[in-house]
Amino acid sequence: MGVANERSIAWGIARALDREGARLVFTIRSPRRRKNIEALLTGLTRQDALVIELDVERDEAIDGLAAFLQKEGVTVHGLVHSVALARPEELAGEFIATGREGFRLAHEVSVYSLVAVSRALRPLMPDGGSIVTLTYLGSERVVPNYNVMGVAKAALEASVRYLAYDLGKDGIRVNAISAGPIRTVSARGVSGFSAILKVIEERAPLRRNITLEDVAGVAVFLLSDLSRAVTGEVIHVDAGYHVMG
C-alpha cells in the first residue's frame, strides 16, 4: 500500500520482495496512479502482480479489497502499509494551529487505515503473516514542522503494539520501520525537509542519509521468517541518527 512512483518507500520494498520471489498486490489511492504503477511493474521479475484501487478512508473499499482477494483465492503472507496524509498547511509552522478536521484526517489516513486493513485481511492470513508500517522519529521527539504527523505516528506506533498483541495468537506479527528522511513525493509536503538531510549527513553515526534499499532490506527481514520472534517492534533504519541528542 502506498506506491506513488519509483521514489516511494513502498516501491523500494516491492522491488526487494519481487527479487525474493514474492507475488505482489498493489493498492493505489486513485485511478490516475494506475499508469504510473503499471509502468513500474514492467521492471519486476514476476509479471503477475495485481493493482487494486483503494481509498483507505472508506470502510466499504477496504471490505471490497478483502472480498476481491478472497475471490481471487489469494492467501496473504505479508502487508506493507506505507500510507499517510495531512493537510499541507499543517506540516509547517506551529502544531498548536492544527484544526479538528486536519487532526482527524492525519489520524484517519495515517493510523486508522492500518487498523482497518489489518482487521480486513486477518481472515486472508490463515498461515500467519507479517505486517510492516512506516513511521518517523518525529513520533518520539519534536521535529519542527512535522507537527500533527508526529502525533499521528506516535498513535501509529502504539497501534503497532496493540495490533501485535491481538494478532500474535494468529501468528501474525506487526512491526514498524522508523525510516530516516528520504526524498519522496510525500517528503516534499513537509516544510524544512531539505535542511534535515544535511544535518543527518553531518551528525548521524554512519555520516550518511539512507536509501530506499536500506529500508527495503529491513522490510524484507521483517516480512520473512528471519524475524519470526519479532513483533510489536519499531526498528530505526536511519544511519543511527535517533541515538543523537
Ligand SMILES: CCCCCCc1ccc(Oc2ccc(Oc3cccc(O)n3)cc2)c(O)c1
Ligand atoms: C521536518 C521533518 C523532515 C523529515 C520528514 C521525514 C518524513 C518524510 C516523509 C514522510 O511521509 C509523509 C507522508 C505523508 C505526509 O503528508 C502529506 C504529504 C504531502 C502532502 C500532504 O497533503 N500530506 C507527510 C509525510 C514522513 O512521515 C516523514
